[in-house]
Amino acid sequence: MARTTTPARRTGGFPYLLVLPAVLLFAAFVVAPGGYALLLSFQRRKVNGGLLGGGTHTVFAGLANYRDVLGDSDLWSGVLRMLALGAVTVPATVFFALLFAVLLDLERTRLKRITRLTIFLPYAVPGVIASLMWGFLYLPATSPIGGDRVDFFGQVAVYFSVGNVAVWGAVGFNMIVIYTALRALPAELSESARLDGASERQIVLRVKVPMVMPAVVMCTLFTVLAALQVFNEPNTLKPLSNAVSSTWVPLMKIYDDAFGNSDIYSAAATSVVLTAAALAVSFATARIIQSRVQQEAA
Amino acid sequence: MSVIPRRRRGAAAVALLAAGLLVATAACGGGSSGKKSDASGTAKSxxxxxxxxxxxxxxxxxxxxxxxxxxxxxxxxxxxxxxxxxxxxxxxxxxxxxxxxxxxxxxxxxxxxxxxxxxxxxxxxxxxxxxxxxxxxxxxxxxxxxxxxxxxxxxxPLMLFYRTDLFAKYGLSVPKTWDEFAAEAKSVRSRAPRSYLTNFDAADPGWFTGLAQQAGADWWSTTGDSWKVDIADAPTKKVAGYWQGLVDGGSIAKNPSFSPQWNKQMNDGTLLSWISGAWAPAQLGGIAPGTKGKWAVAPLPAWTAGDPATGIWxxxxxxxxxxxxxxxxxxxxxxxxxxxxxxxxxxxxxxxxxxxxxxxxxxxxxxAAPAFFPNQPDFYAEVKKVAPAARSFPMWGPDVTVTFTGYTDGFSKALQSGGSFSGALDSMQNATVADMKKLGFTVG
CATH class of the missing domain: 3.40.190.10 (Periplasmic binding protein-like II)
Structure with missing residues (x-):
């Protein structure tokens, strides 16, 4: 057929068809449950009456759940702990990921493949398993790394112990992201820098690292998001010691409200608050880092 | 055997994370048989x-x-x-x-x-x-x-499970009262510095609740349609004070039970006894498989000699x-x-x-003796003896999980940072009453 069509007519509804699966999945697994959680957050369960309540019904609670949630000191201490934990995990994860990526990228480095795989491997270990494994390493009775002399679950130490599990699991993935960006840099860049008399260290710090900054930014964002959602590590380590309470971080509080106390309404309200905060923080983080990168590039 | 440590909440955790921050996924519980509601009477189908x-x-x-x-x-x-x-x-x-x-x-x-x-x-x-x-x-x-x-x-019924071999080795006798128990806890520390008579478990509230019941606590009671909540009552404060003394004096271990650490301690003889429910023999096989035949059961120590009262777990x-x-x-x-x-x-x-x-x-x-206690053929006879004197609360409250979470968090915190057990009881009381009122129960 030699018929010609204008571009607009040729495409028709096709682009919409292409994005349809993504939109449907987003609607089914993000918008719908999100909307349901929002709905729940304005409700509350009340017993019907009598000694045992005689069944329950839900009532419209207005903003009462939000008032309770925002006034709950447990949640705020949880937020503080989450921030303290993030202060450990975010810089450590990004720093080690960048360090390992740069080292792997050096020409002198030997056994690159096996090293890369070894550093990446912890990422493949599910968080719960990793936490259990580290738990055994920390506990005095089972520790091969001096848990009988050092209290890994001490008041301050516990942040580093929990953070360590998260960092251990996340470094590999972030390293690969940065390493891939490093490999994509044209070899001529390093070469010309070398010809200009730059040392290996200068090439890394002045040429390579600035050029992979976008990848580092992305890793930072990933890590910040992970820090806001921290749950697996402290929740798995909880039964091993007295150091981690059931509301240690905000997600644990949500979990405890929903599944421990069967109060999905409070849990929904906390979730909505936390989601809003997480969105705000991630946008802000992205903005700040992005603008700094642009400044440096300029 | 009925007690599963309440903190083994593992798997569902993953599901929550997968759902991002949205809790609403809770609704996808696993169901099986398709059912329609019907109001059938007493007639059989x-x-x-x-x-x-x-x-x-x-x-x-x-x-x-x-x-x-x-x-x-x-x-x-x-x-x-x-x-x-x-x-x-x-x-x-x-x-x-x-x-x-x-x-x-x-x-x-x-x-x-x-x-x-x-x-x-x-x-x-x-x-x-x-x-x-x-x-x-x-x-x-x-x-x-x-x-x-x-x-x-x-x-x-709550009972005292103890290591017969180690009690003999260290020259201990089975304590009949809590005073004797405290004295033995101290002497264990001097005779076997690496061992403890027992540990204070802040993670699972079951045993502590049983101890409070033994002392005469009534955390919940009812009059007509109204509830009375009394978690920080005098008997419970007495129990908390007693254990606070043992913990502060360094006489007992402070780590939680049902953990890898505790399993090892139970297996290697670091811990010499366990205050537990009559279901313990079935559990001990998994907790300390190397100690088969080395345990025996005795009645729980009493507050006044000869008082048979015990609690339940x-x-x-x-x-x-x-x-x-x-x-x-x-x-x-x-x-x-x-x-x-x-x-x-x-x-x-x-x-x-x-x-x-x-x-x-x-x-x-x-x-017959339970499989893990071949050395004690009169095991169930011992249980039968104490069972009639096992007292529970007049009734369990309608929001026990809130109370129990309060126990775990409050007592763990007290052990971790040196707070008081008595304060933990007060916050359990407040959290429980607040939740019951929020749900609409009448609390007198």
């Missing part, structure tokens, strides 16, 4: 009936198989979605989705909560004969305001849910499971339960 049964007892499948082979018209399909408190959460979720099981095992302390949420059905009409097989003290746990909500499976009932289309058949199975001599014998053998049914307590199978 015609034809073949299949019932679903949620229970986490190891080997309960063998008992169910016995039923299935003799009842072709009422087939019971067993599944084990979770244990203890986790199963309670699953039952509530499944009920919301209208696809709960027909029958479920429920620990006594969770029953009022499940009744108040409308999950567990009133089976008074189907259990007129069954209830005559129990004494009044046992029925208190499943009969509320004259209505029957479950068929009791086992009772678990755990114990369960078989319940029928409001979602069941066949409550009559479900109740029939629940009654059989817990009162039929053959079924109860099988349960004692397989699960080491101490039966709740009066006739079950005289079964010949109780003459």
């Amino acid at each position: 015609k034809g073949k009936v299949t019932l679903t049964f949620w229970d986490w007892d190891p080997n309960i499948d063998k008992v169910v198989a016995t039923w299935n082979s003799s009842h072709p018209d009422i087939q019971v399909k067993l599944s084990n979605p979770a244990g203890g408190d986790q199963l309670v959460a699953k039952m509530i979720t499944a009920h919301e989705a209208k696809n709960g099981p027909d029958i479920a095992k429920v620990e006594y302390q969770s029953l009022p909560a499940l009744v108040s949420k409308g999950v567990v059905a009133d089976i008074t009409d189907y259990t007129k004969d069954t209830v005559t097989r129990y004494d009044d003290a046992t029925l208190k746990s499943t009969v509320f305001q004259g209505k029957v909500y479950g068929v009791p499976q086992d009772v678990a 755990g114990g369960s009932a078989t319940t029928v849910t409001t979602d069941s289309e066949h409550p009559a058949e479900a109740a029939e199975f629940a009654s059989w499971l817990n009162t039929d001599d053959a079924a109860v014998t099988e349960q004692v053998k397989q699960i080491n339960v101490y039966p709740a049914a009066t006739s079950g307590r005289s079964l010949p199978v109780l003459q």
Whole structure:
């Protein structure tokens, strides 16, 4: 057929068809449950009456759940702990990921493949398993790394112990992201820098690292998001010691409200608050880092 | 054996994360049999009936198989979605989705909560004969305001389990009073500096609750339709003060039970005793497999010499849910499971339960020692001796999980940063009352 069509007519509804699966999945697994959680957050369960309540019904609670949630000191201490934990995990994860990526990228480095795989491997270990494994390493009775002399679950130490599990699991993935960006840099860049008399260290710090900054930014964002959602590590380590309470971080509080106390309404309200905060923080983080990168590039 | 450490909440955690920060996914509980709601009366259903049964007892499948082979018209399909408190959460979720099981095992302390949420059905009409097989003290746990909500499976008086070999080695005698217990705890530290008489478990509230019951605490009681909550009462404060003294004096260990650390301590003789429910023999095999035949049971130490009172830890009932289309058949199975001599014998053998049914307590199978205690053939005789003096609260509250979380968080914090146990009790009291009021219960 030699018929010609204008571009607009040729495409028709096709682009919409292409994005349809993504939109449907987003609607089914993000918008719908999100909307349901929002709905729940304005409700509350009340017993019907009598000694045992005689069944329950839900009532419209207005903003009462939000008032309770925002006034709950447990949640705020949880937020503080989450921030303290993030202060450990975010810089450590990004720093080690960048360090390992740069080292792997050096020409002198030997056994690159096996090293890369070894550093990446912890990422493949599910968080719960990793936490259990580290738990055994920390506990005095089972520790091969001096848990009988050092209290890994001490008041301050516990942040580093929990953070360590998260960092251990996340470094590999972030390293690969940065390493891939490093490999994509044209070899001529390093070469010309070398010809200009730059040392290996200068090439890394002045040429390579600035050029992979976008990848580092992305890793930072990933890590910040992970820090806001921290749950697996402290929740798995909880039964091993007295150091981690059931509301240690905000997600644990949500979990405890929903599944421990069967109060999905409070849990929904906390979730909505936390989601809003997480969105705000991630946008802000992205903005700040992005603008700094642009400044440096300029 | 009825107690599953309440902190084993593992798997569902992953699901929550996967859902981003949105809790709403809770609704996707696993259901099976398609059911429609119907308001059938006491009439039995015609034809073949299949019932679903949620229970986490190891080997309960063998008992169910016995039923299935003799009842072709009422087939019971067993599944084990979770244990203890986790199963309670699953039952509530499944009920919301209208696809709960027909029958479920429920620990006594969770029953009022499940009744108040409308999950567990009133089976008074189907259990007129069954209830005559129990004494009044046992029925208190499943009969509320004259209505029957479950068929009791086992009772678990709190007792003292101790290492006979190590007690002999260090020249200790079995303590009969709490004063003796405290003195022994101290002397263990001097005779075997690496060992402790026991540990204070801040993670699982079951044992502490039992100790409070022994001392005479009534955390919940009722008058008419109104509740009285008294968690920080004088007996409980006495118990808390006693243990605070042992902890502060360094006489006992402070790490939680049911952890890898604790398992090792129980296995290698770091811990010489365990205050536990009568179901302990079935658990010890998994906790400290290397200590078979080295344990014995004794009555719990008393506050005043000769007082037989003790508390309870755990114990369960078989319940029928409001979602069941066949409550009559479900109740029939629940009654059989817990009162039929053959079924109860099988349960004692397989699960080491101490039966709740009066006739079950005289079964010949109780003459034999539990598999892990071959050295103590009079094990069940010891349990039988203390069982009549085991006291529970007049009734369990409708929001026990809040109280128990308060225990875990409050006592852990006190152990971790040197706070007071008494303060932890006060916050448990406040949290419990606040939650009950929020739900709309009348708290006097």
